[in-house]
Amino acid sequence: MSLQRQPLSIDSVTIEDGFWQRRREVNREQTIEYQYQQLEAAGTLDNFRRASAGEEGDHNGMWFQDSDAYKWIEAASYVLADRDDPELEERVDEAIELIAAAQEDDGYLNTYFALEEPEKRWTNLNMLHELYCAGHLIEGAVAHYRATGKETLLQVAIDFADHIDEIFGEEIDGVPGHQEIELALMKLAEVTDEDRYRDLAQYFVDRRGHTDRFVEEFENIEEIAGYDPDEDGIATDARDVFFEDGEYDGQYAQAHAPLRDQETIEGHAVRAVYYYAGATDVAAATGDDELLDHLDRLWQNMTQKRMYVTGGIGSQHFGERFSEDYDLPNDTSYAETCAAIGSIFWSQRMFEETGEAKYIDLIERQLYNAMLVGVSLDGQQFFYDNVLETDGNKSREGWFECACCPPNVARLLASLERYLYTVDEDGLSINQYVGGTATPTIGETDVTVTQTTEMPWEGTVEVDVDAAEPSPFAVRLRVPEWCTDATVEVNGEPIDVDADAGYVTIERKWDNDRITAEFEQSVEVLEAHPAVEDDFGRVALQRGPLVYCLEEIDNDRPLYQYTVAPDDAFDATLREDLLEGVVTLEGEATAPSMDGWDGKLYRPTAETDDEPVTISAVPYYAWNNRGPGAMRVWLNGA
């Protein structure tokens, strides 16, 4: 791999942090446990048992249900990399045994096809997600191998990858209907040091938009797969999303054009960001700067025209997809949790190659908002799609028939260590401000870095840098995009900070030194680009990395009746008792006086006075943890 900046491994970072530590405990103790129970309850593991026993029919759940097991193994493996947990390790080993037993002699592994249509492997790439499941198998296997050194699942993944490598590009000229295997193969290439997996990833990245395979499948699915798509539930359920006015429209799966000809980010949001994450890996590995620039243009289209203030992406419900520029409805926002997570995967890779702070800024926004909102504080209720406004009919759910999001949150939270630091040849970048200890090796020097911070509630960060022996290197601190004023000191001596530069670079001979940074957290009253009709005349509150919202339970009036002026002052108040401890924003706003309306529905606006009222906002990630109720991110602006 030629990535310029390397993240630290999970076992070289320990998170001890007032905010994230609790979320990770809940993730470990509740979500990952709960997720395992769902694997049994939904028959996901049973699919492997029955497939290995040679049974037929009655596959449980979605045709990509195998991936739920793989993603659980991946999340559990990150936990095992972080700490000893013999019980969890045994449970993972048992699951791996079931999976390995279900693998066929030629390396192929998919319980839907094994049980339901063994003769129809690779006949419906568009819909049936064999390569998607293979990708998650590989990611789970790599995580498990890195965490435990055990090779059973890795060998299963290798055997399947080798089988795929034999078939694709040779027998079949096609790419996955749902991207995922691209970035997985890059991980496999890294851990095995085998170039052919990288080449296969590159084939999948480059071939999309060139091959006619999807069109052929739509036109001749009866011939290719032997079934009638209009009769077959699986094929028809999702089929409509590929068509525009009755014509095949590859945009849904980013297959409407070769990647290098795509000028805007289109289609199914999770597919898009998984794809571009894999493509970034390929661009990095092959030194393809042109592709990297092109990916940055797509990233800019996403962040400058097609993203919610929370970092949520994919605004359109139908097709779970990107819509047009500036089309960002709030009460029907889709903003799938998985899409924000996939965007984090992509941005992290873009940063590792370019070092540009904007990518890390977006990760921070999505970690604290679009991703974290996906799971309840108790770790057992989940949002799949995320609205920014509701009258109260939207709540997290216990599980989903298509259960992609909860395991994605779990594997991200369990691997948060990998998003905090990167090491390059010159030194260390501190990307996310999360308390704890890291032990990078910089050049030849072993260094211990200890972060102490109350982020996101306060903007102060202390970093102790303890080098095994005094050594010259650079330490880079990201100046967050939300920060209006930043001061940085080393051992009490101020450092020049250019807040717009993205990173403050401190080059010196490090020994046993303390960096103290103060990133000012004022309450920002934000507005959206005037082309965003749904936000027009509205404002959103942000403090530090957190986007805020009003919840019905904290406010007397219907939420739409509050108006916030740019100069309204807000008090940031730490409320230890509320929502496991949050800083609320309490402030003045106005609402219309209700005087004189009796018996009237319309009247001259001059007759209405506004009256001062108080509003109380909570962090968006924490909403809907106190029962159902109305919620609103975008408030009326004065």
Add this chain to the structure above:
Amino acid sequence: MSLQRQPLSIDSVTIEDGFWQRRREVNREQTIEYQYQQLEAAGTLDNFRRASAGEEGDHNGMWFQDSDAYKWIEAASYVLADRDDPELEERVDEAIELIAAAQEDDGYLNTYFALEEPEKRWTNLNMLHELYCAGHLIEGAVAHYRATGKETLLQVAIDFADHIDEIFGEEIDGVPGHQEIELALMKLAEVTDEDRYRDLAQYFVDRRGHTDRFVEEFENIEEIAGYDPDEDGIATDARDVFFEDGEYDGQYAQAHAPLRDQETIEGHAVRAVYYYAGATDVAAATGDDELLDHLDRLWQNMTQKRMYVTGGIGSQHFGERFSEDYDLPNDTSYAETCAAIGSIFWSQRMFEETGEAKYIDLIERQLYNAMLVGVSLDGQQFFYDNVLETDGNKSREGWFECACCPPNVARLLASLERYLYTVDEDGLSINQYVGGTATPTIGETDVTVTQTTEMPWEGTVEVDVDAAEPSPFAVRLRVPEWCTDATVEVNGEPIDVDADAGYVTIERKWDNDRITAEFEQSVEVLEAHPAVEDDFGRVALQRGPLVYCLEEIDNDRPLYQYTVAPDDAFDATLREDLLEGVVTLEGEATAPSMDGWDGKLYRPTAETDDEPVTISAVPYYAWNNRGPGAMRVWLNGA
């Protein structure tokens, strides 16, 4: 009839008016002609031909298609009452001949049943509209008889009414699925002086909400009618609207409770207002003041909580119905043209009994806005449902499968004479300001009243009162609700005006006198009750009786980007060249500066300046006469 105030007959009023005369010419020359062509094109007349020939099957159009013919005859009859038109008269006579020939020996008349299921008469009152069609037959017959003195159609109506009178209350304890016959029977009672039609109307009014017939039909339709409602398209199409959570919910047809127990106006809007119009007739005829008070409370619920600023009613698309209090979406507003017209029928009756100006004020609002928007300036394109805001995907249509609205507009415009004046024992009320001449008899005195006005463009009205011999009586002028300042003079002598009293009453001995009234028309910036979420923070422009809107074609920016402050000044400018001559409102507004947004999607609101811009608004009724485009009634308020 015991109505306190009597409208003038069509032939005693001549409309010569800068505004309405042209609309009525178009109605006569284009709409009524076009509507007749549709009767042939859609096979409506052919249904009568084939039924009278004893044919079977292949009924054309909707199961209530007969009513299209009856409503055309009614509109044409109003034209014939106003002027000689031998060609039109002959065409009407021919249609009447077809209808009369299709009547069965026992008086029953309905071509859907005659052709499709002759043995199933009266088996599906809920859905199949036999009584609704009978009502329109009666209305058409009364209008034709009054206009021409010819009795052919009146006799058909009498025979059918007698047949209905024999069956209902005796053989069948039931009421119409779609109200209409109630008010029609009251007209028949008046023209024939037969109380039994009034009694039958009263039965239909009072029995609704008591009889179990609708429930029985839903539960036993197979037994009653011999068909399976889940298989039969006609029965299932509209069936869902009767159910709430799977249970029968009579609200759709106002059958959820007896009228006197209904506290809010519910269900299908056209059904509701037709019903309450008929009930008002019954209350008036029976001197039932309690019922009249109850109807007024329903009217208040409608106007104070469930009505668009245009006077449109029935906001909910599904079920074409009233929704909850204050639920008035703008881009999905239903506001069916027929419902506004039915509301005019109801309000006119409420006024005739009570003399309260509020009813006439609403009629004025609906005539100039909610009704008139239903037809294009060329008389050949129609709105069935009326949005108050669109991004441009909404336009009038040439015709509808369910073609209730265009004929309703036609019959209202053709009978506008009946809405201008009422005579009571004390004198004359001038209700609507429309130029022309009326020749009422007040007491024993023949009077000629001549109105001269440029309404709705200017607020001046001159009324010449010319009594055949000098006589004492009252002339009442309505002071419109929109008028902020009113002056009235008689022969140059000022009269005291209490603008809140509704009417200015001038009692004197009239001879040959001139009343000059000045009703100030300022541009009102209106807002809606704060409980109307969809209008919150928004304002609407009104001048005189006209509600205004912005159309894309007249304004540079996306319409949602304009903000209007309460003190923004507007110039009212007569534009003879535009939309057959309209007063436009030209004024200052603000829109956000687009500076500094490059590459940004969100930023602190303090960074954005507004810039002054000009907007140009046109009357709402005139929108969408220059091709498709965005339109908006409710603008952002500052």
